[in-house]
Amino acid sequence: MQGAPSDPAGLHHVPVLADEVLTGLNVQPGGRFIDGTLGGGGHTRLLLQHTRLTRTEAYRNSRADGVAGGQVLGLDVDPAAVHRVRKRFPGEISAGRLSVAQAPFDQIERIARQHGFTGVDGVLLDLGLSSFQLDTPARGFAFRHDGPLDMRFDPSTGSSAAELINDSSREEIADILYQYGEERHSRSIARAIVASRPVSTTVELADIVRRAVRSRSRQNIHPATRTFQALRIAVNDELGQLARAMAQIPALLRPGGRVAIIAFHSLEDRLVKEWMRDNARKFRSDPTLPAGGQEQIPVLALCTRKPIVPAAAEIEENPRSRSAKLRIAEKMPEQ
Ligand SMILES: C[S@@+](CC[C@H](N)C(=O)[O-])C[C@H]1O[C@@H](n2cnc3c(N)ncnc32)[C@H](O)[C@@H]1O
Known part of the structure; x- marks a missing residue:
């Protein structure tokens, strides 16, 4: 979640835990990332910035598809968010560096395959709602503004x-x-x-x-x-959406690729924590094996044992970040 009260149009959201996400996802020039929750495009802007290649790098890495620099695929289920992001990054979209789709993230695998985004370097989910949604009375998310009781993303x-x-x-x-x-x-x-x-x-x-x-x-x-x-x-079936999306993420990552998820309440965070933990110690049944026919094949390695939370200075600047919890895991090499 993010907030910039002086920006009622919601065009310049402050992305939560920005440095921690960039470091945690190990974002490098030329990288390819999926942002499953575009919102105001705050994290996407950083991903675009930090995956950009210099002219020389672009020449050296000259890619078959002619795209110089990293690429980002962004999804959001909210048509207003998608519209805003399209207006915010016309240059990156026409250069082929940013693709945008309106879809719920439980469709992440299908959308990613449609756009050729497999074997990616990282996937980000920044859950919950954006300041734009919260601060628009007609969306009905906030009890502080009078509006129709809607709440649909x-x-x-x-x-x-x-x-x-x-x-x-x-x-x-x-x-x-x-x-x-x-x-x-x-x-x-x-x-x-x-x-x-x-x-x-x-x-x-x-x-x-x-x-x-x-x-x-x-x-x-x-x-x-x-x-x-x-x-x-x-x-919004938020917990169902999250569980279904997480189940698809490992298949989209390259070995060594990372998934970063920011949760804003304990139900979400518990789901993320348990999913990462279960995938870091997965068992495969194999009757040819001794010891009960079980072999451990972890899909993910945990990069965070405890969640990363915002520093006091970030909370002071952006009070809506106060309940954020970031967890990161890395895809293990194929076995
Ligand atoms: C906290 S905001 C993301 C903010 C964004 N990271 C930024 O820096 O601007 C969360 C966004 O996720 C979207 N969202 C929530 N549930 C979703 C789902 N199931 N599928 C896709 N997008 C979803 C919301 O519409 C909202 O725009």
């Missing part, structure tokens, strides 16, 4: 948050709030939502939650924070 498909809470049972709503928001007051909030239906705006929902937990909440965050997070995760 791609507003052209699926059900909005309003449809979800107006059409689900009290138990289903409580489960969503508990599972995806780790909300202790899930049942009382669900009861209050059902009693106030139909609910159609962000501020209406925020007020319902505030009234439902008023006397019980000891949190120092806004009482609606967890409810909004939970609904956003459910509306």
Whole structure:
């Protein structure tokens, strides 16, 4: 996530953990990378900058496809993000250094193959939502702005948050709030939502939650924070998307290529941590082997045992970076 309050058009987002991502992905001139979450194009801009070859390097490495310099393939499921990035980098797109696609990242392998992006040097996922989305009331992500209760990353498909809470049972709503928001007051909030239906705006929902937990909440965050997070995760199937995308990433990396994932809440981070850990100690069944027919074939090597978090100075400059956790792993040589 990133933020630049003086930039309401969202054209110049501040990428989170920028140096850490560049170092972690081992970005070198001539490299080829996939940015699975373009957002405002903040990380993509850095990838383009740091993969650029000098004239001499370009001559020495002269590539069969005539592209001098590294290449980036960027995806975002949000059509507005894709439109913004296309407008931001027309030169790189026409030079063949940047390809952009509007697609959810659980389609990453198909899109990458379509664009010839296999055997890449790195894949980045910077999860969650961009400042542009958060700060646009019409998108319905923020309880601080009044807007329709939408929350879809791609507003052209699926059900909005309003449809979800107006059409689900009290138990289903409580489960969503508990599972995806780790909300202790899930049942009382669900009861209050059902009693106030139909609910159609962000501020209406925020007020319902505030009234439902008023006397019980000891949190120092806004009482609606967890409810909004939970609904956003459910509306966009964020954890399902992440799990399906991660499963495809190793096949896209060259041996030694890296995957970097920035998570913004504990559910995402746990999924990333477990996926990296499981792929760093994968077992293959082989009945010809002794010892129960199991052979260990790790797919990834962990580059970070603990997540990398922003330094105090970054948090001060960009408070939205405060919950970021970056994990990195490297693809092992084929066996
Ligand atoms: C935190 S922002 C990325 C910011 C970007 N790294 C930058 O520096 O500008 C996350 C972006 O991921 C996109 N996104 C979220 N879920 C997605 C998914 N399943 N597939 C593709 N994009 C997704 C959102 O639409 C949003 O634009």
